[in-house]
Amino acid sequence: MGKIMEWQNMRLSPHFSMFELCRSDEHPHLVQPPNTVIQYWLTWWARNVLEPLRDRCGPIRINSGYRNPELNRAVGGEKRSIHQVSVSGEIVGVATDIVPLKMPIDTALRVISEMPELPIRGCIIYPKRGFIHIDSRAGPRSFFESPTKGVYLPLSRDAIKKYRIAA
Numbered sequence: 001m002g003k004i005m006e007w008q009n010m011r012l013s014p015h016f017s018m019f020e021l022c023r024s025d026e027h028p029h030l031v032q033p034p035n036t037v038i039q040y041w042l043t044w045w046a047r048n049v050l051e052p053l054r055d056r057c058g059p060i061r062i063n064s065g066y067r068n069p070e071l072n073r074a075v076g077g078e079k080r081s082i083h084q085v086s087v088s089g090e091i092v093g094v095a096t097d098i099v100p101l102k103m104p105i106d107t108a109l110r111v112i113s114e115m116p117e118l119p120i121r122g123c124i125i126y127p128k129r130g131f132i133h134i135d136s137r138a139g140p141r142s143f144f145e146s147p148t149k150g151v152y153l154p155l156s157r158d159a160i161k162k163y164r165i166a167a
């Protein structure tokens with residue numbers, strides 16, 4: 001087995017592997033092994049966020065997790081995207097775009113709002129694209145809806161309770 005297989009097969013937590021948090025379907029050739037600091041943060045995220053969330057939502061697909069700067073550019077991510085974990089040597093947090101496989105994303109949004117103990121600070125629902133972005137940015141917890149690219153509408157506590165994706 002080559003070196004790439006070894007790091008990709010690392011388990012971060014009972015249900016999540018390094019591969020799931022680093023892969024890219026669109027740009028597999030840009031995927032690289034994260035350094036040990038980034039590995040630490042991905043492990044922390046899998047154990048403290050993804051596992052407890054999976055307990056409530058069921059199996060979760062990770063659409064996008066860690067992106068090295070090159071991969072982040074290729075997918076059109078923001079320059080300081082939290083998906084990079086480290087930006088210019090500064091840890092900016094951890095981010096994952098998730099799709100619960102057995103729960104509608106609007107229900108999952110409410111579930112996340114009912115779990116304030118999770119270190120999720122940024123939560124963005126993309127109703128048209130069908131996923132939820134969660135991250136550990138600095139600051140108070142905030143929820144947004146992104147109806148179109150680059151638009152983020154804040155969601156109040158009441159709005160989250162009633163949130164339904166229009167059919």
Ligand SMILES: [Zn+2]
Binds near residue numbers: 064096097
């Ligand atoms: Zn994201």
